[in-house]
Amino acid sequence: MIRAFLPVIVFFMGIHLALAEAGPRIEVFEHGTYTAASPSDIVVGFTHRGLEIGDFEEIDHVQSTRVVVGQLGNKFGFRYRVSGLPSGMPMRLTIVLKFPPPGMVAKPPSAPFLQDDYVVVEIADSDAYWTWTFDDRAQIIPGTWVIEIWNGSKKLTAQEFTVILPPIA
DSSP: OOOHHHHHHHHHHHHHHHHOSSSOEEEEEEEEEESSSSSSOOOEEEOOOOEEEEOSSSSEEEEEEEEEOOOOOEEEEEEEEESSOOOOEEEEEEEEEEOOTTTOOOOTOOOOOOOEEEEEEETTEEEEEEEEEEGGGGGGGEEEEEEEEEEEEEEEEEEEEEEEEOOOO
């Protein structure tokens, strides 16, 4: 009797695993430091805590690294692709930023905070990127920065970078 049910159980376990793997995914295919051909003068929005969200027309990968020197003008981040959906389908993502203590401060001066977020819409099978540029000395917070991308209640990726202070000559 048990032998008759075993193939049925294995079949349903396979279906369950296939369904668990279905749905949107994030493929991170590049990370590290970047440069941009032009400065990000275009503000496209704000995070919930009031940080500016800028946009670049084009960024160039400089170095694959998870350790970033906190200097004015330095950019770090990652490129990613949304997959697991029909090509061209838009998907709403929440970007969650987790800062090391003592936390980030938005302008005008606010109390330091350790977490912030904002929403973007990305297109399935298209390349996208997340970058941070140190525009102000107050933004240079040494420690582990974590950038998460969520779709609803599902975390699709978490990327960690360690920001260090530049050596003193």
